[in-house]
Amino acid sequence: MINVSNIERFATHDGPGIRTTIFLKGCSLHCPWCANPETWVEYPVLMHDTKKCVRCFACQKNCPNMAIHFDPEFKWNPQTCQHCNTCVENCPLEALEFSGKSMEIEEIVKIVLKDIDYYKNSQGGVTISGGEAFVQFDALIELLKTLKKHDLHVAIETTGNYSNERIKRALPYIDLWLIDFKHIDKEKLQKVTGGDYDQIMENITYLMNTCPDQVIIRTPVIPKFNADQKTLCAMIEYVSKYPVKEMDLLPYHSLGKSKWDKMHKKYMYSDLKMMDKSELLDYVEIGKKHGLKIKLGG
Ligand code: SF4
Ligand code: SF4
Missing domain, CATH: 3.20.20.70 (Aldolase class I)
Known part of the structure; x- marks a missing residue:
């Protein structure tokens, strides 16, 4: 691989x-x-498009590993993220995507x-x-x-x-x-x-x-x-x-x-x-x- x-x-x-x-x-x-x-x-990186994001927080709420939070800006934790893609699938505005596989x-x-x-x-x-x-x-x-x-x-x-x-x-x-x-x-x-x-x-x-x-x-x-x-x-x-x-x-x-x-x-x-x-x-x-x-x- x-x-x-x-x-x-x-x-x-x-x-x-x-x-x-x-x-x-x-x-x-x-x-x-x-x-x-x-x-x-080397790991896949979560890219977040601020221009598309409407701050509905669906990504944060649906993440099973609490790898996303807003303080107040979007923050992603690569250490706890398991790359399950749930956040990407739940974003209504397609503001998230992973780069790399x-x-x-x-x-x-x-x-x-x-x-x-x-x-x-x-x-x-x-x-x-x-x-x-x-x-x-x-x-x-x-x-x-x-x-x-x-x-x-x-x-x-x-x-x-x-x-x-x-x-x-x-x-x-x-x-x-x-x-x-x-x-x-x-x-x-x-x-x-x-x-x-x-x-x-x-x-x-x-x-x-x-x-x-x-x-x-x-x-x-x-x-x-x-x-x-x-x-x-x-x-x-x-x-x-x-x-x-x-x-x-x-x-x-x-x-x-x-x-x-x-x-x-x-x-x-x-x-x-x-x-x-x-x-x-x-x-x-x-x-x-x-x-x-x-x-x-x-
Ligand atoms: S890929 Fe999964 S674990 Fe990683 S931030 Fe998104 S929902 Fe959370
Ligand atoms: S789900 Fe998408 S639009 Fe909603 S806060 Fe997260 S990145 Fe922004």
Whole structure:
């Protein structure tokens, strides 16, 4: 079994061609701009839509485990919740839904194989994303082995925040690594994301040395974090020492904000404007000068 947040068919980002993207639950980082904060924990998360809720308290009254209360705002206790779904079924306004569920590997592969003709015709395949896929490591390896038995092109989107041994074990089953490089400054990366800088850099550098033609470096460009010219140029210069496929600069967006709201968590970037790709055009030229292909967007 593996905990899944979502499965998106006919995805055209996160790797070549038409793909199915499997979003796995669990993450060891806590980036404040995260578009999928519901994936941070491995268990299913109850999402509550304040805009739909009329405070009838049917969810609270019907919960057999007293996992919901209002004080005065909606509060859900994941420690006592048994995921029985009674609250969701009793809400008259469809203001509640669970995000995430446990699935059999075979069940996932069955969904993936529905679109095999599209993958073949477009040189597409499967992308495993998250959260951080390596959190559920044993189940991930089982999933990868099963996908490769069907001769599928497999890409993985990852933070690199785990032991190098894990990368080595997963290496034979992965055709394309989309690995995050969020900041070149150790203190900033650790303070803001909670990641282990030395571990992440060891893994990025290992992949860039071992299989550069299978590596795409991805940098979310975040105002007040890494969007200044000095930082981005230093990162481009570092990556350009290796013959990787490309470096993707992902302009900041706030599309995940509604998820933070539904989890009753504060979204720290509410006052920031979304970035436009055109704001990053100069870096394409800077990359060219260093012999590095830079793509804007994923
Ligand atoms: S899923 Fe069941 S246990 Fe969990 S909050 Fe809803 S009613 Fe309560
Ligand atoms: S049952 Fe639905 S509408 Fe009623 S209080 Fe709960 S979430 Fe709000």
